[in-house]
Amino acid sequence: MEMPEASKQNVESEHVQNPEPDQILSPRRSLQLHQRKWWISVLFCLFLVVAGDSLVMLLLNFFYVQDNRQESDQDLQYKGTWLQALVQNAAFPILIPLFFIFPSPKPNQETNNTRFLSFRLLFLYLFLGVLVAAHSKLFALGKLYANYGVFTLISATQLIFTVVFAAIINRFKFTRWIIISIILTVLIYVFGSPEFGGEPVENEEFYSIQAWLTFAASVAFALSLCLVQLGFEKLLVKTKRYGNKKVFRMVLEMQICVSLVASLVCLVGLFASGEYKELKGDSERFKKGETYYVLSLVGLGLSWQVWSVGLIGLVLYVSGVFGDVVHMCSSPLVALIVVLAFDFMDDDFSWPRIGTLIGTVLALGSYFYTLHKRNKKKMVELNQSENSVEV
Numbered sequence: 001m002e003m004p005e006a007s008k009q010n011v012e013s014e015h016v017q018n019p020e021p022d023q024i025l026s027p028r029r030s031l032q033l034h035q036r037k038w039w040i041s042v043l044f045c046l047f048l049v050v051a052g053d054s055l056v057m058l059l060l061n062f063f064y065v066q067d068n069r070q071e072s073d074q075d076l077q078y079k080g081t082w083l084q085a086l087v088q089n090a091a092f093p094i095l096i097p098l099f100f101i102f103p104s105p106k107p108n109q110e111t112n113n114t115r116f117l118s119f120r121l122l123f124l125y126l127f128l129g130v131l132v133a134a135h136s137k138l139f140a141l142g143k144l145y146a147n148y149g150v151f152t153l154i155s156a157t158q159l160i161f162t163v164v165f166a167a168i169i170n171r172f173k174f175t176r177w178i179i180i181s182i183i184l185t186v187l188i189y190v191f192g193s194p195e196f197g198g199e200p201v202e203n204e205e206f207y208s209i210q211a212w213l214t215f216a217a218s219v220a221f222a223l224s225l226c227l228v229q230l231g232f233e234k235l236l237v238k239t240k241r242y243g244n245k246k247v248f249r250m251v252l253e254m255q256i257c258v259s260l261v262a263s264l265v266c267l268v269g270l271f272a273s274g275e276y277k278e279l280k281g282d283s284e285r286f287k288k289g290e291t292y293y294v295l296s297l298v299g300l301g302l303s304w305q306v307w308s309v310g311l312i313g314l315v316l317y318v319s320g321v322f323g324d325v326v327h328m329c330s331s332p333l334v335a336l337i338v339v340l341a342f343d344f345m346d347d348d349f350s351w352p353r354i355g356t357l358i359g360t361v362l363a364l365g366s367y368f369y370t371l372h373k374r375n376k377k378k379m380v381e382l383n384q385s386e387n388s389v390e391v
């Protein structure tokens with residue numbers, strides 16, 4: 001649900017429960033300010049997702065180009081998928097200082113079932129942590145075991161699964177413009193995907209179970225987005241730990257807790273599978289040397305955090321569907337950046353890709369149109385209720 005009921009109630013209940021300077025203003029002006037802040041938050045999170053997606057793809061390409069696989073004549077396949085899954089989650093401690101820096105409204109003491117809600121929230125964080133570890137590992141496998149075109153074709157189903165889960169779990173309301181946006185996004189993602197240096201060379205291309213596991217990754221990713229939204233709306237907002245508001249601190253809390261669990265799961269996977277024994281060989285094979293090996297992993301870890309914080313922010317402020325639309329719409333821009341940064345054979349920014357870039361503007365534009373209309377409707381409703389009170 002976009003600008004969901006919770007936020008509508010927020011606007012009203014904030015007036016009563018958490019008086020703040022802007023609430024001395026008229027309800028109309030206060031709603032205007034609230035909506036303006038909301039747009040700024042949405043655009044900021046959108047920027048984080050696109051920046052994160054671009055940085056991740058640049059660094060992943062750098063990592064696999066440096067990995068020297070082409071020059072090894074046996075066992076070409078890079079095996080570090082637990083490591084890649086761990087890197088996707090493990091840099092969350094950089095968010096802890098931010099968590100304390102970001103302002104938090106006073107907790108609201110009114111709820112008496114806080115302990116029960118917090119217990120359920122803890123359970124949700126544990127479940128989400130396992131789910132995120134699973135999709136991190138499965139996407140990493142899919143990327144390495146299938147041709148990247150096939151990988152994107154399979155992983156495009158993530159948006160379809162997100163839509164299905166959102167309809168069931170979040171009772172998502174579709175508009176004509178959102179449906180247009182979703183269809184365009186799937187097409188853009190499939191046709192505008194970037195070049196990927198980690199894909200298997202031709203004689204390794206076996207569409208084994210690992211490649212098809214991308215389906216499972218897409219299901220897990222879609223489910224995690226919808227459960228994050230459910231967790232915000234039905235648990236975290238209701239604990240009133242942050243007053244009655246949706247604030248950025250909630251994004252940081254969710255990301256830190258889920259990533260902590262996911263990192264532990266990936267760490268166990270790394271050691272239980274024996275993959276940790278490959279780390280030394282991998283770092284020695286790295287063309288630019290061990291320091292760059294470590295630096296590129298650190299850079300990847302940080303970039304994944306930028307991406308995740310943006311994505312979870314979009315889920316909080318808008319919805320899981322919108323988060324996935326933005327993530328997938330960044331594909332043509334990422335492709336353009338990869339063309340500029342790398343010298344891959346046959347990789348250029350030709351007309352079909354320019355078409356997908358234009359498609360991105362249309363897909364995001366039609367989603368934004370729905371969001372704009374919903375905000376406007378709220379303003380009209382407020383005006384009508386004010387007028388009826390005056391009469």
Ligand SMILES: Nc1nc2[nH]cnc2c(=O)[nH]1
Binds near residue numbers: 139158
């Ligand atoms: N959700 C998701 N989508 C992707 N598209 C390409 N790579 C990924 C990934 O790791 N996760």
